[in-house]
Amino acid sequence: MSDSIQTISPETLKSEYVSPENCEFFALAHGFLGARIDGKEYKRVILSRALPLTEPDKYICICDVEKNELGIINDTSVFPEEQRKLIAQELSKRYFCPVITEIKSVKEKFGNFYFDVMIGDYKKNFTVKNLTKNIRYHGEGFDVIDVDGNRYRIPDFKAISPKSRRNLEPYLY
Amino acid sequence: MKKHRPPDPPERENKNKNKLPAHICRAAQEKGLSTEGLISACRGDMDNEAAYHDSWLFFDDKGIYIIRGREETVKRPKKHVSPEPSVLIDKIEAIPADNIRSLNAERYTSTGRLIMSENSEDIPLTYFSLGLIGDFDFFARAFNSYKETGEIPEDDQPGKEGGKCKKCGAPCPPGKDYCKKHDKNKGTAVRLIKFFGGHVRQIAVIIFVMVLSAAAQVLVPQVSTRALYDNVLSGGGPLEQSLKALGTLVLTVVGMRLLNTGLTIFQEYLSASIMPRVMYDIKVKIFDAMQRLSVGFYSSKQTGSLMDRVTRDANNIYWFFTDGVPRFIIDVSMLIGILIIMFSMNWRLSLLALITTPLLILTLVLGDRLFRRMHHRVWVMHSRARSLVSDNINGQRIIKAFAKEEDEFEHFSAVSDNVKNAEVRLGVAEATLFPLLEIFVLLLTTLVLGAGGVMVAKGESNMTTGTLLSFIVYVNMLKEPFGFLAWISNWWARCSDSAQRVFEIADAVPDITEKADAVGFENLRGDVEINELEFEYEPARPVINKLSLKAPAGTMLGIVGKTGAGKTTIANLIARLYDAKSGCVKIDGIDVKDLKLSELRRNIGLVSQDIYLFIGSIADNIRYAKPDASMDEVIAAAKAACAHDFIMKLPDGYETRVGAGGQSLSGGEKQRISIARTIIQNPKILILDEATAAMDTETERNIQRSLGLLTHGRTTIAIAHRLSTLRDSDYLAVIDNGTIAEYGTYRELMTNKGEFYRLYKIQSEALKTIGIGGEEEKAAEENAEEEHHE
Numbered sequence: 001m002s003d004s005i006q007t008i009s010p011e012t013l014k015s016e017y018v019s020p021e022n023c024e025f026f027a028l029a030h031g032f033l034g035a036r037i038d039g040k041e042y043k044r045v046i047l048s049r050a051l052p053l054t055e056p057d058k059y060i061c062i063c064d065v066e067k068n069e070l071g072i073i074n075d076t077s078v079f080p081e082e083q084r085k086l087i088a089q090e091l092s093k094r095y096f097c098p099v100i101t102e103i104k105s106v107k108e109k110f111g112n113f114y115f116d117v118m119i120g121d122y123k124k125n126f127t128v129k130n131l132t133k134n135i136r137y138h139g140e141g142f143d144v145i146d147v148d149g150n151r152y153r154i155p156d157f158k159a160i161s162p163k164s165r166r167n168l169e170p171y172l173y
Numbered sequence: 174m175k176k177h178r179p180p181d182p183p184e185r186e187n188k189n190k191n192k193l194p195a196h197i198c199r200a201a202q203e204k205g206l207s208t209e210g211l212i213s214a215c216r217g218d219m220d221n222e223a224a225y226h227d228s229w230l231f232f233d234d235k236g237i238y239i240i241r242g243r244e245e246t247v248k249r250p251k252k253h254v255s256p257e258p259s260v261l262i263d264k265i266e267a268i269p270a271d272n273i274r275s276l277n278a279e280r281y282t283s284t285g286r287l288i289m290s291e292n293s294e295d296i297p298l299t300y301f302s303l304g305l306i307g308d309f310d311f312f313a314r315a316f317n318s319y320k321e322t323g324e325i326p327e328d329d330q331p332g333k334e335g336g337k338c339k340k341c342g343a344p345c346p347p348g349k350d351y352c353k354k355h356d357k358n359k360g361t362a363v364r365l366i367k368f369f370g371g372h373v374r375q376i377a378v379i380i381f382v383m384v385l386s387a388a389a390q391v392l393v394p395q396v397s398t399r400a401l402y403d404n405v406l407s408g409g410g411p412l413e414q415s416l417k418a419l420g421t422l423v424l425t426v427v428g429m430r431l432l433n434t435g436l437t438i439f440q441e442y443l444s445a446s447i448m449p450r451v452m453y454d455i456k457v458k459i460f461d462a463m464q465r466l467s468v469g470f471y472s473s474k475q476t477g478s479l480m481d482r483v484t485r486d487a488n489n490i491y492w493f494f495t496d497g498v499p500r501f502i503i504d505v506s507m508l509i510g511i512l513i514i515m516f517s518m519n520w521r522l523s524l525l526a527l528i529t530t531p532l533l534i535l536t537l538v539l540g541d542r543l544f545r546r547m548h549h550r551v552w553v554m555h556s557r558a559r560s561l562v563s564d565n566i567n568g569q570r571i572i573k574a575f576a577k578e579e580d581e582f583e584h585f586s587a588v589s590d591n592v593k594n595a596e597v598r599l600g601v602a603e604a605t606l607f608p609l610l611e612i613f614v615l616l617l618t619t620l621v622l623g624a625g626g627v628m629v630a631k632g633e634s635n636m637t638t639g640t641l642l643s644f645i646v647y648v649n650m651l652k653e654p655f656g657f658l659a660w661i662s663n664w665w666a667r668c669s670d671s672a673q674r675v676f677e678i679a680d681a682v683p684d685i686t687e688k689a690d691a692v693g694f695e696n697l698r699g700d701v702e703i704n705e706l707e708f709e710y711e712p713a714r715p716v717i718n719k720l721s722l723k724a725p726a727g728t729m730l731g732i733v734g735k736t737g738a739g740k741t742t743i744a745n746l747i748a749r750l751y752d753a754k755s756g757c758v759k760i761d762g763i764d765v766k767d768l769k770l771s772e773l774r775r776n777i778g779l780v781s782q783d784i785y786l787f788i789g790s791i792a793d794n795i796r797y798a799k800p801d802a803s804m805d806e807v808i809a810a811a812k813a814a815c816a817h818d819f820i821m822k823l824p825d826g827y828e829t830r831v832g833a834g835g836q837s838l839s840g841g842e843k844q845r846i847s848i849a850r851t852i853i854q855n856p857k858i859l860i861l862d863e864a865t866a867a868m869d870t871e872t873e874r875n876i877q878r879s880l881g882l883l884t885h886g887r888t889t890i891a892i893a894h895r896l897s898t899l900r901d902s903d904y905l906a907v908i909d910n911g912t913i914a915e916y917g918t919y920r921e922l923m924t925n926k927g928e929f930y931r932l933y934k935i936q937s938e939a940l941k942t943i944g945i946g947g948e949e950e951k952a953a954e955e956n957a958e959e960e961h962h963e
Contacts (some may be wrong), residue, residue, distance in 0.1 A: 030296050044295060052282070095282045096223045096300070109666070122225045132553055148304025151283035170546045 018062065018071035020079050025086045033090040035062060037070050045070065047090050053138035056095075060087070097143065097153040098124070103164035106171060113171065115144070117152070126150065131171050197229050200260045201240055206267075210234055213315035213325055215308040219300040223284060227260070228299060230287075232316050237273065237289075239266040239299060268298075270320065276313035280306055280713045287313065307712040314755075326755055361672045365490065368454055372447045379443050383499055386436040387506035389429050391514060394646040397426045402639030444495060452491050455675060459487070462678045467685040468750040469710075486671035493668035501661055504654035511647050511654075518640050522625050526648050529617050530655065536613060537659040540606050545663060547599040554592040561588050618648050685752055691769040697776055698726040698761050699857045699888035701747060705756035708742060708911075716742050718911040719756070724904065726761075729889040731902030731919075733932065739911040740892045741781075744860045747890065748777045760858070778856030780880075782863040784843040788832035791820055794846055795827075798854035810852040813882050815875040816845035844876060852883055859884055861891040865898065873898070896933050905929060 024036045028044065035045045042064055050059035060073040073079075076087050102118040113128045126146040128134050134145040140156040154160060193201075198208045210233035217228035220241060229240045242262040274290040276298075285306040287298040301309055315325040369376055405419045515523040565572065565581055572581055625641040701724040708717040716739045724730035732740050745751050747758050749765045757764045765773055775798075786794050795810055796802040802810075807827065811817040819842050823829045831838060831846070838846070844864065851859070861880060865873040877898060884891075893899050900919055907915040907928045915928045922929035 029294065032295060032297075093223070093281070093286075097283045098225070119225065124225070132556075146304070148302065149283075150303045170549075 013072075014074075016069075016072050017074040020083065023062075023071060023073075025083050025090075027086060027089075031089075031093070033086060035070070037062070042070060045090075047073075047087065047094065049091065049095065052095060053136060053143075056091070060091070097151045100144070100152050100154050100160070102161060103167045106167050108171075115146075115152075119152070124152075126152070135172065193229055193231055194258070196258050197240065197260055200242070200262050201238075201265070204262050204265060206238060206240070206265055208233075212319055213312055215312040216305070217287075217299050217301045217309070218305065219284065219302065221297060221299050223300040230299070230312060232270070232312075232319070234270065236267055236269040236271075237276075237298075237316065238268075240264075241266070273316075273320070275320070276316045278306060278309040278313045278713045280711075285309055285713065310712040361669050361676065364676060365494075365668075365672050368451050369447070372450070375443050375447055379440050379447075379499070380502060382436050382440045382443070383502045384506045386433050386440065387503045388510055389433040389436065390503075391507055391510035391650075393426060393429050393433075394643045394650070395514065396422055396429065398646050399637075399639040399643035402642055403637050404639075407638060440499065444499065448491060448495050451494070452487055455490065456487050459675055459678050462681065465683050466678070466681055467683045468745070469684045470681060486674050489668050489671035490675070493664055497661060497664050497668070500657060504657045507650070508654040508658075511650055515644065515647050518644060519625075519628070519636060522621060522628070522636075522644060525624055526617065526621050526644075526651070529620065530651065533610075533613060533617065533652070534655055534659055536610060537656050540610070541660055541663065543602065543606075544599070547595070547602060551592070551595045551599055554588070554595045558585075558588050558592050561585055614649065614652050618645050621645060621648050685749060685770070687770045688767060690767075692763065692767055693769050693772045694761065694763075694776065697857045699776075700724070700726045700759075700761050701730075701858060701888055701890065702759040702762070703743070703747075703756070704759065706743075706746065706753050706758065707755045708739075708746060708751065708753050716911050717746070717753070720908075720912055721756075722906055722913065722916075724888050724890060726888050727886060728903040729884055729891060729901060731899030731905040732890065732892045732908055733894075733896055733899065733905065733929065734908035734914075738908045740908055741862055742911075743908070744779065744781075744862045744890065744892060747858070747860060748779055749773055775854075776857045778851040778854050778859045780844075780848055780851050780859070780861050780864040784840070784847045786831045786838075786843055786846060789830065790825075790828045791823075791831055791846060792827040794831060795849045796853055797850050802853050806853060807849075810849040811846075813852050814845045814849035815878065816842070816849050819845070841876070848876065848880065848883065857887060859887045859889045861889065861893070863892055863894060865893070865895070896929070896936055907932070 018037060022038050025045075026034050026036070028034045032044050033047070035042050044065050046063045046065065046067070048061050048063065049056055050061065057076045058074065060076065062070045062073065064070060073087070076084050079087065098119045100117045101120055104116040104118065104123075105114075106116075107114045113131055115124075115126050115128060117124050117126075126148075128144060128146050136143045136145065140158060141154045142157065143151045143153050145151050157165065193208055193211060193214045201208050208231065211231045212233055214229065214231035217230060217239075218225060220226040220228065227242055227244045231238055240260075240262055241264045242260050244258055244260045268289065272291050274292065277288045277290065279286045279288055280303070283303055285301050285303055287301065287309055289296045289298050311326075319325050400422055401419075405415050405422060512523070515526065561584065565585070572578060622641070622645060625636065625644055628636040629638055629641055701722075703720060703722040706717050706720045707715065709715045720739075720743070722730065722743075732743060734740050742751075746753055747765070749758070749768075749770065752766065757766070759765070760768065760773070760776075787797065791811075792804070792807050795807045799806075804827075808817060811820055811827075820827055820829070831843075848864070861884075864880065865876050873895075881901070891899060891902060899905060902919060905915075905917060905919055905922055906913055907922070909928070915922060915925070917925065923933065
């Protein structure tokens with residue numbers, strides 16, 4: 001049987017998991033990430049989350065710049081702290097999401113929702129169509145996706161001010 | 174007066190991607206940076222650490238420049254003069270062009286990043302919001318192209334454009350030109366009214382009748398209450414005279430009521446004759462516009478949402494104009510009439526009644542806002558439950574196959590529970606607020622009654638018992654128009670929202686347009702040539718990358734590749750269902766963009782794996798491309814497509830109804846009908862896109878035979894998974910990641926033992942494993958081996 005035809009089972013999938021023994025990440029110039037996997041060195045690897053909303057630190061695929069998969073990190077917690085920092089840095093760049101710190105107002109007009117929010121000390125306005133579809137819940141918070149595809153995160157809805165919560169609550173179901 | 178600018182640009186400088194706004198150029202020049210040699214520019218909104226920061230990028234012959242700073246608007250003293258933007262530059266970065274090999278806009282989850290390649294190193298230049306990826310992708314391509322050829326691409330970028338308010342530059346939703354502040358929807362109202370343009374006379378009559386009807390309603394209390402009390406009940410005259418007066422009063426009231434009913438019937442009769450005509454015009458306009466739009470529009474919108482526009486949105490407009498507008502005219506007329514009568518009866522009492530009305534209106538508005546939110550919540554819950562039911566019905570086979578009935582029931586129960594809770598909350602709120610409103614009106618009338626009673630007791634000249642009682646009736650009558658007027662703005666908002674969605678389709682410019690000087694074929698041979706083709710459905714996600722191919726007239730070109738390699742996209746680009754980002758597709762040496770669309774599509778036959786049969790008979794479906802085809806032609810085409818035999822076994826033969834709600838046919842049967850449809854079309858160029866992918870081996874062989882007849886003498890582009898079906902191809906192309914991985918004849922590729930051979934081996938081994946085929950493949954392999962040795 002050809003190599004390409006093989007059954008993938010949870011056991012065989014484990015063989016694709018990388019561990020600190022066979023995988024080491026290193027920082028490249030200009031903030032990029034490189035990796036040494038099974039003794040082979042890769043310049044610039046790209047990490048992507050399989051479960052970005054619910055398990056951001058588990059099931060992370062490692063790819064080269066041509067998008068070929070090199071391995072899977074089953075759980076980042078098995079890596080030493082320094083390595084975890086490198087992984088987190090790379091992921092935070094790729095999954096960077098501005099965090100909404102205050103919701104000044106949400107107004108509905110003609111089926112569009114106009115958000116007036118603060119991201120830190122930066123005032124930002126954006127428009128969301130179809131709130132039911134464009135609010136993605138995760139844990140205690142959620143992501144809001146605007147008409148251009150930009151995401152804005154509220155990591156913990158209970159942690160923002162009561163006034164902010166009151167402004168958005170009527171639209172959350 | 175200075176104030177921090179709104180975060181989004183006050184000018185739509187991205188409209189012209191090759192320019193910087195004048196105030197940025199001025200500020201750059203003040204800092205010693207000349208923008209005179211500017212070739213292309215774009216605006217950014219983040220720095221290299223992903224923090225929001227205004228920036229402007231441009232390049233010239235010498236290099237790339239990044240201006241980082243903060244834009245501000247200086248308010249002009251006069252209102253009608255738009256604010257003048259200015260910029261405070263923090264930093265200018267300059268990168269010499271010689272140091273840059275290429276630029277690339279990378280797409281991340283919520284942001285993008287402009288990366289510069291310098292020899293063997295990648296260097297990030299800046300982050301940007303995902304909404305700007307189209308601009309940055311264009312900027313990167315412009316730079317790369319200029320560095321390579323000295324020119325920048327002429328094509329416009331795909332994806333979302335603009336989205337900025339024409340008045341203030343704030344963001345606004347796609348399809349809208351104004352932000353929430355400036356979206357007054359005047360345009361929508363005017364455009365809607367224009368649909369009534371052909372019925373001006375009838376509308377004038379309707380309005381006149383409505384005003385008359387309102388006047389009749391307003392005058393009734395004058396007779397039924399005031400005159401009754403003052404002239405009959407408290408007249409003190411002889412009984413006969415009182416009875417006569419009473420009779421006159423009763424007859425007058427009956428007459429006025431009859432007049433009112435007659436006027437209402439006449440008004441509704443006139444409305445009923447106009448509204449269906451207006452709705453017909455609106456629906457035809459939407460449907461006509463939808464036919465002109467390109468495939469890309471349909472891919473970006475859900476079918477349900479488009480169906481809604483023809484049905485639900487059109488109905489929203491219908492009901493607003495059928496129910497809302499007449500009631501508005503009547504209520505406004507009544508309100509004016511009531512106020513005139515009240516003030517003429519007693520101005521002091523009228524003022525007393527009006528002093529409290531703002532409170533009444535405020536309560537109505539607040540109540541409406543509360544109910545709107547609650548109604549919205551109920552609507553969302555209902556729509557979730559509806560989706561779940563629809564999902565459940567469509568997935569019944571899978572649910573049963575996985576024995577998931579219990580789980581599905583529990584899921585539905587949970588969603589239904591939410592619907593119930595939302596409805597209970599709304600019901601409780603309504604049951605509480607409405608009686609409260611009644612109490613409010615009661616208090617108002619009591620106040621008027623008290624004050625009026627004192628006036629009557631004092632014997633004030635113009636205040637009689639009848640006047641007071643009719644006053645009370647008028648105060649009560651005010652409640653309805655006020656309530657309606659407080660609510661109609663929401664109704665109008667809903668109607669206007671629907672109208673905007675309708676106009677969005679009517680105004681949408683098709684991605685694929687025909688040039689004014691488009692040419693036709695004089696004598697089509699069928700040479701297909703693809704040159705340096707590049708295409709992407711979303712900015713910075715290339716699907717086809719610098720792909721070149723040739724299929725000389727009358728030959729067959731087979732295209733193979735993994736799922737998602739871009740095979741179907743090539744077929745779509747040849748048929749010009751989409752336009753390429755760069756490069757071109759030529760037929761007989763003419764770019765498809767220069768050809769008349771009808772002529773191009775008439776000469777290209779597409780047999781796809783997504784088979785669609787329209788509602789109608791099998792014969793109608795076969796003659797879809799040529800409605801005047803004779804029955805002889807239909808049967809001949811069906812025979813050629815190996816469809817005749819199974820059609821004849823159906824009780825209604827060629828008159829069997831197919832499509833939604835019709836006879837259910839197997840995938841193979843449907844495919845054979847679609848092939849017969851293409852045979853009737855008789856195209857010069859044939860595209861077979863995985864035409865037999867879903868067929869069993871025997872059906873596939875039958876269809877292959879019919880396709881063999883169909884391809885004879887035509888240029889054929891065949892996309893297939895099963896490689897053995899492409900053995901008759903004159904040329905074969907293996908596509909990988911949107912580019913050519915291998916190209917040659919079947920034998921050449923088998924001999925070369927490259928990517929095609931590898932795919933072939935995998936497939937034949939897989940077929941052997943499940944006990945299908947193998948012999949043909951083995952023979953082919955041996956043939957190739959022999960040739961190789963020779």
